[in-house]
Amino acid sequence: MDYFYFIITVICIWVMMSLAANLVLGYSGQFTCGHVGYLAIGAYTTGILNIFTGMNFFLTLPLAVAITALTAFLTLIPLLRLGPLHFGIATLGLNVVIVDLIHNLAPRVQGAEGLFGLTMPAVMMSGPGRCAIVVVLTALCVWFSRILVSSPFGRTLRALRDRPEALVSLGKDVDYYRILVWTISGALAGLAGGLYTATLSYIDPTVFVVLFSFNLLVYIGVGGLASILGSVLGATLLIAFGEALRFGGLPSDISGPVQQALFGLLLVVIMMFRRQGLVGQYEFRE
Amino acid sequence: MALLQVLISGLSLSGYYAVLAIGFGMIFATLRIFHIAHAAVFGLAGYMFFLFHRMYQIDIWVSGALALVLAAVFGLLIDLGIYRPLLRRGGGTFSVFIASLGLTLVFESVALMLTKGTLSVARVGALAPVTIGPVSFRWFDVEVVVPVALLYAGLYIAVMRTRVGLEIRALADNAGLAGVVGINTDRTRTAIFLGASALAGLAGIFTAYDSGMVPTSGMDLLFITIVAVIFGGSRYLFMGALGGSIIMGLVTALAGFLFPQWVTIIVFSLLIVLLIVRPNGLFG
Numbered sequence: 001m002d003y004f005y006f007i008i009t010v011i012c013i014w015v016m017m018s019l020a021a022n023l024v025l026g027y028s029g030q031f032t033c034g035h036v037g038y039l040a041i042g043a044y045t046t047g048i049l050n051i052f053t054g055m056n057f058f059l060t061l062p063l064a065v066a067i068t069a070l071t072a073f074l075t076l077i078p079l080l081r082l083g084p085l086h087f088g089i090a091t092l093g094l095n096v097v098i099v100d101l102i103h104n105l106a107p108r109v110q111g112a113e114g115l116f117g118l119t120m121p122a123v124m125m126s127g128p129g130r131c132a133i134v135v136v137l138t139a140l141c142v143w144f145s146r147i148l149v150s151s152p153f154g155r156t157l158r159a160l161r162d163r164p165e166a167l168v169s170l171g172k173d174v175d176y177y178r179i180l181v182w183t184i185s186g187a188l189a190g191l192a193g194g195l196y197t198a199t200l201s202y203i204d205p206t207v208f209v210v211l212f213s214f215n216l217l218v219y220i221g222v223g224g225l226a227s228i229l230g231s232v233l234g235a236t237l238l239i240a241f242g243e244a245l246r247f248g249g250l251p252s253d254i255s256g257p258v259q260q261a262l263f264g265l266l267l268v269v270i271m272m273f274r275r276q277g278l279v280g281q282y283e284f285r286e
Numbered sequence: 287m288a289l290l291q292v293l294i295s296g297l298s299l300s301g302y303y304a305v306l307a308i309g310f311g312m313i314f315a316t317l318r319i320f321h322i323a324h325a326a327v328f329g330l331a332g333y334m335f336f337l338f339h340r341m342y343q344i345d346i347w348v349s350g351a352l353a354l355v356l357a358a359v360f361g362l363l364i365d366l367g368i369y370r371p372l373l374r375r376g377g378g379t380f381s382v383f384i385a386s387l388g389l390t391l392v393f394e395s396v397a398l399m400l401t402k403g404t405l406s407v408a409r410v411g412a413l414a415p416v417t418i419g420p421v422s423f424r425w426f427d428v429e430v431v432v433p434v435a436l437l438y439a440g441l442y443i444a445v446m447r448t449r450v451g452l453e454i455r456a457l458a459d460n461a462g463l464a465g466v467v468g469i470n471t472d473r474t475r476t477a478i479f480l481g482a483s484a485l486a487g488l489a490g491i492f493t494a495y496d497s498g499m500v501p502t503s504g505m506d507l508l509f510i511t512i513v514a515v516i517f518g519g520s521r522y523l524f525m526g527a528l529g530g531s532i533i534m535g536l537v538t539a540l541a542g543f544l545f546p547q548w549v550t551i552i553v554f555s556l557l558i559v560l561l562i563v564r565p566n567g568l569f570g
Contacts, residue, residue, distance in 0.1 A: 031380055078562050085320055085379045086561045089512075093554040093561075100551045214387060221384075254399060261395035267388025271381045272372050286380035 005127040009199045011239045012131075012138040013192045018219050018231035019145045020188035026225035026282055027149055028181045029161030031088040033213055034095030038186050040208035041098065042068040042193020044106055047115035047203060052107060057120040057198065064194035065187045072186020073179060080175055084286040095210040103205040114204025115197070124198055134195055141188060146228050148184070157181055158226070161282070211260075218263045221270045224280025233278060238263070290421050292543045293536070298427035300535025301434040305489040306511040307518070307527040308441065309482030315520035316457040316478055318379055322386040323364050324486050325504030326393035331357035331487030332494035332503065333397060336408040354487045361483020362476060364389065390505065397501035407498035408491075430492060437485075442524050450477050458520065510534050510553050516560045519567015526567055 017039060024030040045064040049055045055063075079090050109115055123129035148154055156177055159167050164174050197203050215238075223234020242259045250258060275283035306328065313321045331353045338349030368385055377385075413424045445451035453474040456464040465471045493503060514534040518526025537556075541549045 079558075082561060082565075085383060086565060088380060088383060089320070090558045090561045093557045096554045097551055097558070100548075100554075104547050104551070211391075214391060217384065253402070257395040257399040261392045261399070264388040264391030264393075264395060267391070268368060268385045271377060271385035271388070272368065272375065275377065275381060284377065284381045284384070286378040 002127040005131040006199070007239070007243055009127075009131045009134045009195075011236050012134045013196050013199060014216070014219060014235040014239060015138050015232050016141050016188055016192040016195075017216055018223065018235045019141055019228070020185040020192065021216050022220045022223075022225065022227070022231045023145065023148070023157075023188070024182055024185045026220065026227065026230075026280070027154065027161065028157040028178060029084075030178060030182065031084045031286065032091045033088045033217065034091035034093070034098075034210060035185075035189055035216055036208050036210065036213040037091075037095035037098035038068050038072055038189035039193045039196060039212075040102060040205070041071050042190035043197040043203050043208070044102055044115070044193075045190070046194035047118065047197045048107060050118050050120075050197075051109065051115055054119065057118065057124060061191065061194045065190040068190025068193060069183050069187035072189070073183045076179055076182045080178065092210055092213065095208075095213050099205045099208050099210070102208075106205075112202075112204070114202060114207075116202040118198060118201065120198060130198060134199070137191065137195065141191070142228060142232065145231075149226075149228065153177075158282075161226075214267070215263055218266050218270075220277070221275075222266060222277050224277030225275075225284070226282035227277075227280050230277055230279045288543070291423060292539050294421070294423045294427055296536040296539030297532070298430050298535075299539055300532045301430040302489050302492060302507065303511050303514050303534050304434055304528050304531035305437065305485050305492075306507060307514045307531050308438070308524065309485040310508070310511055311515040311518065311520065311523055311527045312454070312458075312478055313482050314515065315523055316454055316461065317475065318461075319369060320379065320383040320386065321482075322383065322505075322508065323389045323393070324361075324482070325508040326390045327357050327361045327364070327483045327486040327504075328490040328493075328507065329393060329397060329499060329501070329504040330360050331490035332408075332499040333401075333406060333490075335491045336406040336494045336499060340406075340408050340410070350491055353491055354484055357487025357490065358480045358484040361486065362479045365475065365479045394501045394505070401501065403501060405498040405500055406494065408494040409496075413496070426496060430496075433488075437488075438524065438528060441481075445524070450474065454478060458523065509557070510538060513553055513557045513560065516557070516565065517568055519564075521567065530567075 017035060020038075021032055021035045024032050042064040045067045046057070046060040049060040049063060050057055075094055079087055082090055109117060124133065149157070156167065156172065160174060160177050167174055167177075200207065219234040219238055220231055221234070222238060223232070224230025245259055246252065246255045248255075270277065271284065306324065310321055310324050313319050313324070334356050335349055335353040338344045338352055339346055342349075344352075368389065369382055372382055372385055413426045415422050416425050445454055453464065453469050454477070456467075456469055457471065457474055457478075461471065464474075489507070490499070490504070493499060493507070511531070511534070514530035515527060517530030517533055518528070520526065537552065538549055541552050
């Protein structure tokens, strides 16, 4: 039963990540291929602060959000002038660089490759309690994203994606909106990262490799671009499917690659036949 | 003297990069396809060579030729089966990139399933080392450079002197206009994919013979190659790819010697910086 709570928690965290990626990719047309790099920043901020300075877990969360948002902000600035393809490749590279920098520089718990041993309030230590908190936070993120995209700001984002020149002619600063939504997205990723550390109880750089950024693309690609429902659906269906595969009797050294192969195949199929995903409002046009 | 040794292994690495780079660069320059699946073609050839030569004990030249043909056909099938339909359905460069990435993930996962991630080395026995004075290297390192040089010369003549070569250059200059003046772009495209994939196959065979294949070999090598291609730019395809590959060979060999932990960071940082500062190459 604890495992069930664990899966629900993991799904929620990837729903948050899907929201973060969909805000920039689906709504504002910034082709991220490396959002898991930001997840890593959030996760390590929480882990390091909690383990090495003994800061209260619930205090580390806002700091993880702030630092990840700041990282996202700073790393986007030089990439603003790139076209869609180059932007995608650069963000992919960014993910690799972040993970390798963490691998080389981040502090570790003695005798391990990564971090473990968070001290958390009792409610976060128990499976059901953590699950409840994460579900509530995810619901808040979904609610927040809904408000965001249905507000005038959301309309501006879609205009930014479809007709940036029209926005310019209305006297709006295109870069300002791109940076703003990217920073918000980074903040969401930071929150997801902090919670991810608490959920996994052990993190190391391999948890955040660029492969998971590709999987994130699969989640929002299947669910649907520019759709809040799609972000929730994609991650939920695919992670549940992956777990079902494991319970379906396949040994774990087979089920891992099988799942990865299916995800890769899904990317090809989506791009060929249904670029708007299940319930998407927008399709990959580039 | 260690530095001279690094130089030699760097040049040998350059050979691998150059073979991959010219194929990748040609596809990108002519068709604007960011062909990540080049890594899968590379991997397929390497694994097939390993299978034929090491497992079935087929003669090295025969297995090499078979692997090469399979690689060329695989590359063409990727274009025919995925890229062309995708573009026909209104996809753009980014969708093609993602589909290509997806295909590579499929390849890597299947390879992981079949090999359990073990290293597949196609040769039997060790490569003979050569010692000249204080410098020792493997004869194979030099041997790689020779066919690569010959290949480059041959390719250069093919692209500069033949009709297909002329069509390829026309596509690189202006694909739309090339179609308008009556070039059969589909046929040229086929030629490009066959040729480039055979080259990727060659690199794969060399790698399988030399250091051996793991499922991620292709992607690891390809990203260094991509940096080399961006370094070179598409304006002077041959000299660019060659020059970029030599730079990257020396950079990776030197970095691997001095601070091996930082090689990946250096490669990908270079990738990002180049995309921002000089996306059309150092000489573009």
